[in-house]
Amino acid sequence: MILFLSAFLWLAPEESDSDFQILILDDCKEWSISEHPWKTNEQGVVQKQRFFVEKSWTRVGQYVRISFFWFYPEEELATINMTYSQIINSNYQYTSELSFEDWFCLLSKNIDTKFFVLLPIDYCSEKCFVLNQEFILYEINIRLPFTE
Amino acid sequence: MPPPTYKKVARFGLAMIFGFSMLISACIPEPESPKIEISENSQLMKVREWFEENKTKLRLPERGSNFRTDAQELILPFFEKEPDWDQFHHYYFPDGREVFEINLENVQTYISISDASEDVATQANRSIQNILFVKHPTENRFDPLIARYYPNEESSKREFKEISYQMIDEKWSGWIDLFTYDEHYFIGFQVEKGQITHTRKFKQEGQDAKKAIGFENKDVRCALVTTDWLNITVAGNVVTITGLNSTTSQSCGMGSYDSGSQSNGSPSYNYGGFPSSGVGSSGAPSGYPVPEDVPLPKLTIEIDYSITSNARVDCIVKKLAMSSFVKSIAEFTNTTEVPTNSVLKLGPITNATANGQTLDMNGYYNITLNANKISNMKSLEIARTILHELVHAEIFATLKEKGKSPLDDNFPANLDQYIALYLNTDSRVGDKHHNYMATTLLPRMGSELMEIHKTQFPEEFQRFNEYVKGGGYPKGLSVDFYMNMFWGGMEGSVAFEQLKAITTYSPLLSPYDKYKRDIELVSRLTQNC
Numbered sequence: 261m262i263l264f265l266s267a268f269l270w271l272a273p274e275e276s277d278s279d280f281q282i283l284i285l286d287d288c289k290e291w292s293i294s295e296h297p298w299k300t301n302e303q304g305v306v307q308k309q310r311f312f313v314e315k316s317w318t319r320v321g322q323y324v325r326i327s328f329f330w331f332y333p334e335e336e337l338a339t340i341n342m343t344y345s346q347i348i349n350s351n352y353q354y355t356s357e358l359s360f361e362d363w364f365c366l367l368s369k370n371i372d373t374k375f376f377v378l379l380p381i382d383y384c385s386e387k388c389f390v391l392n393q394e395f396i397l398y399e400i401n402i403r404l405p406f407t408e
Numbered sequence: 409m410p411p412p413t414y415k416k417v418a419r420f421g422l423a424m425i426f427g428f429s430m431l432i433s434a435c436i437p438e439p440e441s442p443k444i445e446i447s448e449n450s451q452l453m454k455v456r457e458w459f460e461e462n463k464t465k466l467r468l469p470e471r472g473s474n475f476r477t478d479a480q481e482l483i484l485p486f487f488e489k490e491p492d493w494d495q496f497h498h499y500y501f502p503d504g505r506e507v508f509e510i511n512l513e514n515v516q517t518y519i520s521i522s523d524a525s526e527d528v529a530t531q532a533n534r535s536i537q538n539i540l541f542v543k544h545p546t547e548n549r550f551d552p553l554i555a556r557y558y559p560n561e562e563s564s565k566r567e568f569k570e571i572s573y574q575m576i577d578e579k580w581s582g583w584i585d586l587f588t589y590d591e592h593y594f595i596g597f598q599v600e601k602g603q604i605t606h607t608r609k610f611k612q613e614g615q616d617a618k619k620a621i622g623f624e625n626k627d628v629r630c631a632l633v634t635t636d637w638l639n640i641t642v643a644g645n646v647v648t649i650t651g652l653n654s655t656t657s658q659s660c661g662m663g664s665y666d667s668g669s670q671s672n673g674s675p676s677y678n679y680g681g682f683p684s685s686g687v688g689s690s691g692a693p694s695g696y697p698v699p700e701d702v703p704l705p706k707l708t709i710e711i712d713y714s715i716t717s718n719a720r721v722d723c724i725v726k727k728l729a730m731s732s733f734v735k736s737i738a739e740f741t742n743t744t745e746v747p748t749n750s751v752l753k754l755g756p757i758t759n760a761t762a763n764g765q766t767l768d769m770n771g772y773y774n775i776t777l778n779a780n781k782i783s784n785m786k787s788l789e790i791a792r793t794i795l796h797e798l799v800h801a802e803i804f805a806t807l808k809e810k811g812k813s814p815l816d817d818n819f820p821a822n823l824d825q826y827i828a829l830y831l832n833t834d835s836r837v838g839d840k841h842h843n844y845m846a847t848t849l850l851p852r853m854g855s856e857l858m859e860i861h862k863t864q865f866p867e868e869f870q871r872f873n874e875y876v877k878g879g880g881y882p883k884g885l886s887v888d889f890y891m892n893m894f895w896g897g898m899e900g901s902v903a904f905e906q907l908k909a910i911t912t913y914s915p916l917l918s919p920y921d922k923y924k925r926d927i928e929l930v931s932r933l934t935q936n937c
Contacts, residue, residue, distance in 0.1 A: 297914040297921065312924055321900020329928050331879040364761055371784070403927055406781075407762040408796040408897030 280374040282347055282397060283326075287356035288380035290315045296329065307333060313379065313400075315355070322360045325403040326377060337399040340376065343392050347378065363404055375400050455508050455541045456493055458550055466552060466589045482593035484637060487516050489554070489589070491539050497572040500855055501732075506543040509555070511536070511568045519558060520585070520635045528649055531558070532640040534565040539589075540573060545817060553594070554587040574732055575863045578602035602730055602863075705814075706805040707738040707773065707798070708746065712753035714779075716742060721754060721782060723937040724790050727864035733856040734795070736814040737802045750801055752794070754779045763793045763897065766800035771808055773801040786933035788865065789893070792857055796897045799849065803841050815849055822848045839901050845894070846903035854891035861890070868936050879929050880922065892926035 285291050296310040310330065316323040330336050342350075358366065376397040387393045492513035499507055517537050521528060536557045541550040555573050559565050559582040571580065581601055586594040598606035639650040716722050729740045741748060750773035757765045757778050763785070767774040775797045782790060799815065806813040813819045822844070845853065861869045873884045881889065898904050912918040917925070 294921075296925075297917060320905065325924070327924070327928060329925070331875075331929070331932075361761070368780075401928075401931065404761070405899045406896055407759060407900060408764050408793050 279372075280351065280376060281370060282342075282350055282352040282376045282378065283400075284347070284352055284354050284378045284383055285313065285380045286354045286383055287315070288384035290356075291380050293379070293381070308336065308339075313377070317360050319360075321405055321407065323405060324360070324363045326400045327403060328377075328398045328400050337401075339399065340397045341394045342397055343394055344388065345392075347395070347397075363402065367402055367404065375402060451498070451506075452493065452496060452508060455510075455550060456491075459491070459541070459552070462549075482637075484518050484587070484591040484593070485639070486591050489539060495568045497569075497575065499572070499574045499859060500852060501542070501574070505545055507574070508541045508543075508550075509538050509572045509574075510541070511538055512554070516639065516641045518556065518591075519638050519640055520583070521638060528638055528640065530562075532638075534559050534562065536566065536568060536571065538568070538572070552589045554589060554591070556585045556587070558583045558585070574859060576602055577863055577866055578727070578730065583608075705736060705738050706809065707750050707801055708748045709738050709740050709750040709752050709773075709775070709801075710744060710748040711740050711742050712751055714754040715752055715777075718754055718782075720787070720935070720937055721777065721790060724787055725752070725794065727937065728791055728794055728860065730864065731856070731860050733859070734798065738798055749773065749805070750775060752797075753777070754782065756780070763789075764797045766797045766804070768804045773804055775801055785935075786930065787935055787937040788857070788861055788868075788933050789930065790937075791860055791864075792893050793897065795853065795857060795860075796845075796894065799845060799853065800841055803844065815852065842898040842901035843903045846898055846901060846907075850891050850894060851887065853894050854887045854889075857890040857893065858885065858887050861885075865936060868934055872933065875932060876929060879932075880917075880925050888922070889926050889929065892923050893930060895923055896927060896930075 291313050292315075293311055293313045296312070299309060300306050311328050313326045313328075314323055328337055353366075377400050378395055378397055382388075382395050387395065489512050491510040493510060495511040497507075497509040499509070501507060517532060517535060519528065519532050519535055521531070538555050538557075540553045540555055542553065543550055557566070557571060559580065561581070564580045564582050566577075566580065570577070573584070576584075576599055578601055581599055583596055583598050585596040588594060596608040597604045598608070636651065641648040641650070711722075711725060715725055725740065728734050734740075738750070740752075749771065752775045754777050757776050759765065760778070760780065762778060763781055764775065764777045767776075775794075777790070777793060777797075785793070802813055802815060806815075806819055816822055861872075869885070876885055876889065877883075895904060895907065907923070908920045910919050912921075
C-alpha cells in the first residue's frame with residue numbers, strides 16, 4: 261500500500277497554481293485565428309492542427325500573437341480538458357482586461373509559467389451554456405512585437 | 409485546481425505509429441530552399457563561363473628577369489589553376505560586391521617557410537588554396553584572386569567548407585596570403601584566433617632589400633622577416649619539393665602597415681584587408697583588374713562600461729567586432745582617449761518594450777540596448793539588435809555626410825526611391841529607416857547575420873542547421889531565416905504591413921506564415937554567449 265501510494269505521488273502531475281495560467285479569450289471578435297496550412301510537419305508526419313491566434317490594437321505594430329506550434333512530435337504542446345467551473349476555480353485571466361502593455365507585464369512576471377488558452381470558438385459558442393461541458397485548453401506560447 | 413494529466417506520452421506513441429504509416433504519402437514538398445540553390449548554381453555557371461572564356465587573358469605575358477629584379481616584388485612561377493566548381497562559398501563583401509570563392513583542385517601549391525622546424529609536407533598538407541571571383545560592381549567581369557590559407561598548427565587545419573576569406577573562425581590561427589591570378593604577391597595577413605594581428609608584403613631578397621621596403625621607417629610594430637618559398641607538388645604518395653626564392657617581408661602590427669608607400673598616405677588595403685587598387689603600383693602590374701576602394705568606417709563607437717561589465721553582452725560585442733560587416737561600418741573602442749562619434753551602452757530606453765534604440769544627438773549617435781529585455785534574449789537576437797542599431801547609426805551618419813555607405817553603393821538614389829515609395833505613409837524617422845532597410849538592405853543584413861552565426865557561433869550554427877531541417881528548411885539554414893529575424897524589428901513599418909498583406913493558397917506558406925514560423929524557430933536558439 262505504501263509502495264502504491266509512493267508510486268502514485270511520484271507519477272502524479274505536480275502542477276500548481278503558480279505553474280500554469282489559463283487565459284480566456286473572451287473578447288472573441290478581437291482575435292483572429294490562422295491555422296498552419298500544413299497538417300503534417302515538415303518531415304511529413306501527420307500531427308495535431310497547429311495554429312496562431314492574433315489580436316491587434318489600433319496602433320500599427322501593437323499586437324499579441326499566441327502560438328500553438330511546434331516542429332517535432334516530441335515538442336508537441338499539451339492540451340487539457342476542463343469544465344468551465346474547473347476553469348474559473350483555477351488561476352485564470354480574461355484577455356479583455358489586458359491592455360497591450362499588460363501583456364508585457366504578464367510575460368515578465370510569469371517567465372516559468374505555462375499558459376493555456378480557452379479559444380473564442382469555444383468560449384463564445386453555445387457550449388458555454390451546457391452543464392459540465394468540457395473545453396479543450398491549449399498550451400501556448402505568447403509572442404509580442406519588438407521594435408528596434 | 410491543477411489540470412488533468414497531459415497524456416503526452418500516449419499521444420506521442422500514437423502519433424509516431426500513425427505518422428510512420430503516413431510518411432510516404434503525406435509529404436508536402438518544401439517550396440523555398442531549392443529555388444535559392446538553383447539561383448546560386450546558375451550564378452556560379454556564369455562565373456565558370458566567364459573564367460573559361462577569359463582565363464588565358466588573365467595570365468600576363470612573359471616578362472624578362474629584369475622586371476622581377478628591379479621591382480623587388482615577389483612573383484612566383486605561374487601554373488594553370490583549375491577550380492573545383494563543386495566546392496564554393498558565395499558571399500558579399502561589405503561594399504556589396506558579390507564573391508564566389510572556389511577551391512582549387514591543383515596538385516601544385518606554394519608554401520612559405522619561416523619556421524623550418526616542421527616538416528614541409530605536413531605544412532603543405534594542411535594549407536588550402538582557393539580562387540576568389542569578385543564581381544565588378546559596374547562592368548561585366550570578375551576580378552580573380554588566389555587566397556592561400558596557411559594554418560599555424562594542426563588544430564587550425566580546416567576543410568574547404570569550414571573556412572573562407574569571409575569566414576575565419578575564432579579558433580583559427582595562421583597566415584592568409586593573397587596573390588593575383590598570375591602569382592604576383594599582393595598582401596598577407598597574420599591571424600591569431602580569428603583576429604588579424606599583422607600584415608606583410610614580400611620583396612625578393614637582395615642587397616638593397618632593407619632599403620627597398622623602407623624598413624628604416626622604424627615603426628616599432630614592424631619586423632623584417634626572411635622567408636623561403638617552396639613549390640609543393642603532390643602526385644599520389646610522391647611529394648616533390650622545389651626551392652624557390654628567398655624573400656624578405658616587413659611584417660607589421662595592425663594600424664602601421666606601409667602607409668608611406670602610398671602617395672596619399674592612406675592605408676593600402678581596404679575593408680577586411682582586401683587589397684585595393686592602390687596596391688597596384690607595387691603589388692600588381694598596371695592594368696591588372698583589382699577590386700576598388702571602399703570608404704572607411706564612419707562610426708567610431710565607444711563601448712560603454714555598462715556593456716563591458718555585462719559578461720554576456722560583452723562577449724557578443726567582441727564577436728561582432730570580428731565580423732567584417734561590422735568592421736566596414738564601425739570601429740569599436742573601449743577607451744575614451746580616442747575621439748568617438750557614437751556610444752554603445754546598456755540601459756533604459758524611451759520605449760520600454762523595444763529591444764534597442766539609436767538616437768541622433770546632433771551627429772553623436774547614442775545606441776542603447778534595453779537592459780530589461782536583454783537577459784531574456786537569445787545571443788543571436790542580441791547580435792541582430794546591435795546590427796540593426798548600427799545600421800540606424802550608419803544611415804544617420806551617411807545622411808549627415810550626404811555620402812556613400814559601404815552598405816549601399818547607390819545610397820542617395822535608393823534613399824530617394826524609398827522616400828518616394830513611402831511618401832506620406834508615415835512620418836516617424838525610425839519607420840523611414842525601417843522602410844529603407846526593408847526595401848534595400850534586408851538581404852544583405854540577413855546574409856551578414858548568417859555569416860556571423862556561422863563563424864562566431866559555429867557550434868550552435870551546426871546544431872541549429874540540423875534542427876531547422878524539420879522546421880521549414882529541409883536543406884538547412886538559408887538567408888531567408890535571418891532576414892525574417894530582421895523583419896521582427898521592423899514590425900509596424902509600411903514595408904512589414906505590405907509583407908503581411910501577401911496571401912497564398914494552402915498548402916503554400918505566405919511570407920507572413922514563414923515569418924511566424926521563423927519567429928518560433930528563433931525561440932529554439934540558445935544563450936550561448
